[in-house]
Amino acid sequence: MYDKSWNEHLIKQVFSMDIADKILHTPLISQVEDDRLIWKAERSDKYYVCSAYRLCVTDLKDSSYNWRPGYWSGIWKLKVPPKVKNLVWRICRGCLPTRIRLLDKGVVCPPNCASCDSNNEDLLHVFFTCPFAVQELSAxxxxxxxxxxxxxxxxxxxxxxxxxxxxxxxxxxxxxxxxxxxxxxxxxxxxxxxxxxxxxxxxxxxxxxxxxxLGGHSRQHRSPGRYKCNIDAAFCNQSNRTGIGICVRDSDGTFVLAKAVTITCVMQVDVGEALGLHAAVERLSDTHLDNVDFETDSKLTVDAFRSTRNDDYEFGSIISSCRSLFNSVFSNSRVEFIRRQANEVANALARDATSLASSVVYYDIPNCIESIIINELL
Incomplete structure (x- = not known):
């Protein structure tokens, strides 16, 4: 997958050790053919003052005293009325005026719960341990x-x-x-x-x-003669590796082949998923198989593959190369998005790939996915 490498000797001569180390740990992707300057704070690669301001606020200026840990944006994205969002935010910040909170602020009031008259009306009691709250939680x-x-x-x-x-x-x-x-x-x-x-x-x-x-799912049956290729990527910071799992089965769910690809660095998630699709298309282009459904649980990858918009980032270059190879080889195949629960076999392969020394092609079912394939056949 890689045919590029850094000139390590020259880089260490020109740059300081810390800068040289960052450069040498930057992955080089073969699908990126031309080097160019881009503004990485914008997906369009163009410079905007607003994104520069965001960088200054978040990276250059110490504004940590304004922040509190937590997924605060998730509260405001809830599909509920604004007053509910406000209540959830006040609960998470601990500023809801329960009687214990009011006493801490010097307000004279009884500490008893207004609903059950028990001691210490705090947040935990009001919403989780008060008999009234427990009864409100339906089965x-x-x-x-x-x-x-x-x-x-x-x-x-x-x-x-x-x-x-x-x-x-x-x-x-x-x-x-x-x-x-x-x-x-x-x-x-x-x-x-x-x-x-x-x-x-x-x-x-x-x-x-x-x-x-009830919300369950079952194995999808395919038309005779079609193949299914599941693809996924896994990322392991401990071993500093990215793993890619590829598994091909026929319309009956019978194992055809699998491939585990290991990359000796931790890629960005979108780049790793795009490389997974490219590796699958490249591998199957050598087998002369057609009527293939390439399935990945990365909706970003599928949407980018189907889009005609150009992207000058590594992700966009990989997708463009993948699309070009796909169109030149396959005539009756497609790239589809599936839920993660239906992609367990590729995920298990990808996780196993992060512990491999080199990439492996399997023509017999590997141990790491044997039970998954058997279960999906039942």
Missing amino acids: ELAQRLTSVLWSIWKHHNIRVWDDGTETSAAAVERARNLVGDWQLANMPDTLASAAQQQQHMPLQTIRSLARLR
Whole structure:
């Protein structure tokens, strides 16, 4: 994938050690053919005063005393009325006027909870331990909340033990699928049989529709003769590597081949995902396979591939090279976005690739994805 390298001796002669080290750790990507000056603070690569001001405020001027840790922008992006956003913000900042808070500010008032008359009316009590608040949490809401908590802890374990990465949307989707699968597994057979008699539908169809209604997902069946190529990228700061996973299966889900690509640096996420798509297109162009559905869980990559807009960044150069190769080789193939839950096999390959010394092509199912492929065939 790389046919470029820095002139290490010359760089160390010209620059100081700290600058030289930053230069030498900048990845060189073969798809970027021409070097040019760009303003990296803007996606358009053009200089704007507003972006320069943002850089000065965030990078050059110490304004840390104005900031508080937390995902504050997420509060204002909530799809709720403004007064709800304001309440959530005040809760997170700890400035809601509970009676304990008022006493801390010198306001004379009783410390008892206004709802249950118990001692110490603070934020934790008002929203979580007060009997009134506990009763307000309906069974459905409690089910969703506890499932999200489980999924957050699952994400924590993936980070700690597997050094994996996933989006918050993937964690929420996992929690939703957990509840849906549990409800489906506990659906009484008598109810399913009654529905079968009423609708004159097979029992398996009833359960499949129930799974869809409850938020689950199943393996997508493809037209005969088509191939599916799953693609993903993983990033490991500990080993300073980027891994790319590629897995090709036929319309029946039978394993065809896989490839694990390891890159000896941690790429930006968008660049790594774009390199994954390029590596997959390049690998399959040598096999003369057509009718391929290239599937990735990076919507940014898919949208850029389908767009005609030019991008002078590394990401845009990789996408342009990928699009050109794709159009010259494939006539009846496509690039599609899929959810992360449907891309587990490529994600497992990518994570495994970060521990490899060099890239590997598999013509037999590797151990790291064997159980996933078997489960998806069931």
